[in-house]
Amino acid sequence: ASPGQMLRPTNHKIREIIQSGGLGKLSWAVAGAAFGSYHETEGVRTGDTPLSNINPSWYWRKPGGGPLYDMTVYALHSLTGVLGPAQRVTAMSGIGIKTRHFKGEAYECDAxxxxxxxxxxxxNVFAFIHGTFAGMVSEFGQPSYFGEKGSIVGTKLNGEPIDYPGKSDGLSPLQVTPHVAGKYAAHGKLGEHHVYEDTMQLVRWVRDGKPSIVTADHAAHVIEIIEAGYAAAETGVTQTLKTTFTLPEDLSAAS
Incomplete structure (x- = not known):
């Protein structure tokens, strides 16, 4: 889970635009991720030392493997953070690449x-969500939204980039969070910098008593969407979701 996606100012702006009617009546959205080589060629896996030779085969196995849990989960947190909780899901799912190779070894895939x-x-607002081995149709971690008066595709509103704090620091919209901007901009260069932000949210909550908008309820809802999707694909029955969550009206004040 990665509910920290909603700490990003760009997502705050997108939520504000949609909720204020900037796109008119919303029609549908798309979110997801797709990877061809799927971790085999990452820098931490192509070397010869213990820290650069990490076997990725668990990503291809049950339980817990597959692109939905691994990558789509980021976009799902942005999507639900902007639109609110989903009500029901249906799905189709399967294994496209049944054998993968890493450093000369073959691995059977069951995720x-x-x-x-x-x-x-x-x-009548719907979303297409994908976790696939090929075919990215939206920016990584950033859904696209389509309404009667316009669209937000990734981080662009009707083709124009959405402005955000931290841009002058040379950070991308996906790098900016409350503790990764301004004098802390260097932290945006960290690998997996969002984990640093998640940690700082906890530190601030414990030290200063300021609650975070990063909540277990949001995380549980996104994980239920994924698991209900698998259940729908297996049974052919649309799944009604049981979890929900709420976010404050003013996200910027809370983050």
Whole structure:
């Protein structure tokens, strides 16, 4: 889970635009991730030392493997953070690449790597969610939204980049969080810098008593979407979701 996606100012702005009617009546959204080589060629796996020779084969196995849990989960947190909790899902899912190779060894894959989910957010607003081995149709971690008066594709509103704090620091929209900007901009260069931000949210909560908008309820809801998607694909039955979450109206004040 990665509910820290909603700490990003760009997502705050996107949520504000949609909730204020900037796109008119919302039609649908798309979110997901796709990777061809799927970790085999990452720098931490192509060397000869213990820290650069990490076997990725667990990503291809049950339980817990597959692109939905691994990568799509980021976009799902952004999607639900902007639109609110989903109500029900249906899906199709399977294994597209059944054998992968790493450093000359063959590995059988039993985690689904080709999953498409259709989610209902109520009021006839739907979303297409994918975790696939090929075919990225939206920016990584950033859903696209389409309405009667315009669209937000990744971090662009009707083709124009959405402004955000931290841009002058040379950070991308996906690098900026409360503790990764301004005098802390160097932290945006860290690998997996979002984990640093998650840690700092906890530190601030404990030290200063300021609650975070990063919550277990949001995380549980996103994980339920994934697991309900798998259940829908296996049974052919649309799944009604049981979890929910709430976010404060003013995200910037809370983060």
């Amino acid at each position: 689904d790597d080709n999953t498409v989910i259709l989610a209902d957010f109520g009021n």
